[in-house]
Amino acid sequence: MTTSTPVLDARGLTKAFDGTTVLHGVDLQVHDGELVAVMGPSGSGKSTLLHTISGMDTMTGGTVSVAGQDLGSLSQKQLARLRLTTMGFVFQHGHLLTNLCLLDNVVLPAYLACLAPREELNRRALALMERMGVAGLATRDVSEASGGQLQRIGICRALINEPTIVLGDEPTGALDSTAAAEVLDILGEINAEGTTVVLVTHDATVAARADRVLYMVDGRIVADRQQGRCAAVDLERRHGGVAAWLTELQPRSAVLGPV
C-alpha cells in the first residue's frame, strides 16, 4: 500500500446533471507514478469522473485535490492554470484544433501557459514529436495525418508542459489494434519515467497494461484491484459480463478478417 500523499485525492465525489446523479460519493486516491485504468460499461460515469477530477466539470459534492490543490477552493482562472500546468489530457478523438498545424497544436498548452519564448516552445514540441515519431508532420494540417498519428500528436500536446498527471479518455478507442498498441507503449513509457497516468477505457487490453484497475458501475467504484491484465479481465467478466467482454474484443478479431 502506498503511503505517500496522493497526486489525486477525491473524497465523496458527487456529480449530478439536471437532478440525475451520475457519480455517487466516489472516493479515489491515485499516487505518484501509478498507471490507473478506470473501466466500466457505457454510462457508468467513467468520463464524468475524469472530467470532474480534472475540474473540467464542476462537482456537485465532495472534495477533489490535485497535486495538493483543493479544486473547490480555486477560481475558474486558477483552475484553468492548474489544469494547464499540472495535468495533461489525451482524448479519444485527439480533439486537435483544425485551424492550427500539428506543431502549433502541440505548442498550444505551453503557449497558453506562457512558460517560455516561442522558439523554446517550438524546440520542446519538436523534440517530443521526434520522440513520438511524428516530427515529419510538424507543418501538416490535422486532415493530413492518420488517427494513430493524431493520437501521438495529442500525447505530445499532453506532455508539452511536463504535467504531474496525464488523464486519458479512451485514448485508443478510435484506433486499430496496431496503432492502439503503439499508443499504449508510449503511455507506458511516460508512466515508466514517473508521470502518473489515469486512463478511462472500455478496453480490457488497455487496462491490462495498468498496474491498478478500477471498475465503475452506475457511478460507483465497485472494484479496485492492484494487478494488471488478470485484474482487468477478471473485473470485466465479473462486473461487465463475459458477453460484454467478448463484444469488446470482436473488433480486434475483425481486424484479422475472415479466412
Place this chain on the structure above:
Amino acid sequence: MEVGGQVRDLTIVGSYQDITNGGKTAKSVLPTQGNDVMWYVVGVALAPGTDAAATAQAYGDQLAPAKVHDIEQWRAQTLRPIARQMTVTAAISAVVAVALVGLMTALFTRMILARDAGPIAVQRALGADDGGLRAQYVTRTVLVLALGVVVGAVAAATLGEAMFNLMFEGLYGGMEALGRGTSRIDFAVDPLLTYVLLPAALLGSVSLVTAASARSLSDARISALTTD
C-alpha cells in the same frame, strides 16, 4: 400657365436646389399686371460699414407695409425649423445605427461561438482561461470594426456628399433627375463628431456587446464532445 389672362407655354430649361420647396425649383421672369402679384422680394446689398439694423428700420418706416429683414434673421426664420428637425433626425439615426450594430454584433458573436463550440471546449479543457478566450473574440471583433470605421470614414469623406446628393435627386425627382445636378447640399462635417465621437460610440457598443455575448463560451464543455 395663365399670365395676365393669356395661356402661355413655358419650357423649363433649368432648375436649382431648394430644400424648402420639394427639392428643386425653377424661376421665370415674366411681364405681369402688378395687381396680381402676390409679393415682391427685393434684395439689398449694403455697403461695408453700414448699420444693417438702422437701415432696415429706415426702409421699414418708408416702405410700410413692406417687411424688412436682415438676411440672417430671414435665414433663421426660414431654415431653422428644418435644421432643427434634421439635427434630431441625424441624432436618432446615429443612435439607431449604434443599436443595430450592437444587435448584429451580438447575433454574429453568438453564431461564431456556436460554430467554435468544439475548439473552445477543447481549449478550456486544456487549461485556457475563459477571460483569455473572451479577449480573443473581443479583439477580433474590434479589429474588424476598426477596419470598417476607417473604410467607412474615408468613403464618407470622399464619396458621401456626392452619393447623398445623387440619392436626394432620385428621391425628389425620380430616375430622370439623377445626375442632373439639381441637388447640391454641401456637408458641414464636424470632425470631432464624425471621426472621434461616433467611432468611439461604435467601439464602446461593439466591445461591450461582444464581451457580454462571449460570456456564453463558459458553457462549452468537453463532456459535450465525448460519450461515457
